[in-house]
Amino acid sequence: MRELPAEGMIYRHFKGSYYRIICIARDSETLAEMVVYENRDDSGKKFVRPLSEFMSEVDHEKYPDCGRKYRFEEAAKAGAPPEEEGKEVSEDLMAFLDAEGNEEKLDVLQRIRLRLNDDIINAIALSLDTEVREGSIAERYEEIKEYLLTMIKYEGARLRT
Numbered sequence: 001m002r003e004l005p006a007e008g009m010i011y012r013h014f015k016g017s018y019y020r021i022i023c024i025a026r027d028s029e030t031l032a033e034m035v036v037y038e039n040r041d042d043s044g045k046k047f048v049r050p051l052s053e054f055m056s057e058v059d060h061e062k063y064p065d066c067g068r069k070y071r072f073e074e075a076a077k078a079g080a081p082p083e084e085e086g087k088e089v090s091e092d093l094m095a096f097l098d099a100e101g102n103e104e105k106l107d108v109l110q111r112i113r114l115r116l117n118d119d120i121i122n123a124i125a126l127s128l129d130t131e132v133r134e135g136s137i138a139e140r141y142e143e144i145k146e147y148l149l150t151m152i153k154y155e156g157a158r159l160r161t
Contacts, residue, residue, distance in 0.1 A: 002055060003074070005035055008117045008137060010075040014058050014068040017041060018075060020117070023136075024051065038114065093120050097127055102155060106148040113141050 005011065005021045012018050018040040025034045033051040058066045092112040099105040109124070121140045125132040130147055132140045
């Protein structure tokens with residue numbers, strides 16, 4: 001049996017695009033499970049699709065030349081080149097690490113917030129010498145943001161005296 005998608009997992013569509021799972025939700029009328037996900041190439045676009053359809057096989061009558069079995073496959077299992085899969089994460093994390101001062105780090109954090117995952121958040125927390133509680137990506141992002149805002153407030157005041 002296939003592993004069900006979970007928050008933060010990256011999937012590759014059989015046509016080639018990569019998507020990050022935001023969450024599994026329920027339709028308020030039918031209670032059907034739905035997958036909420038976003039395009040990694042265009043982070044402004046979000047989608048919802050029934051879980052059963054998300055996990056379904058490709059219609060090989062409609063797409064006879066498709067070499068994939070499933071409509072969506074976990075990126076690591078879909079044969080994503082390692083350099084492509086890790087490139088965005090490395091660039092985002094490096095931008096944060098290269099930022100000078102807490103204000104610039106906050107700006108970078110806000111720019112990359114839609115592409116954050118647990119690995120990036122853990123690395124950012126480690127670089128700031130702080131701990132971030134377990135929770136959703138959004139909750140963990142807010143915790144780091146609040147930490148940086150506090151540092152800006154108090155470090156800035158301390159350096160002015």
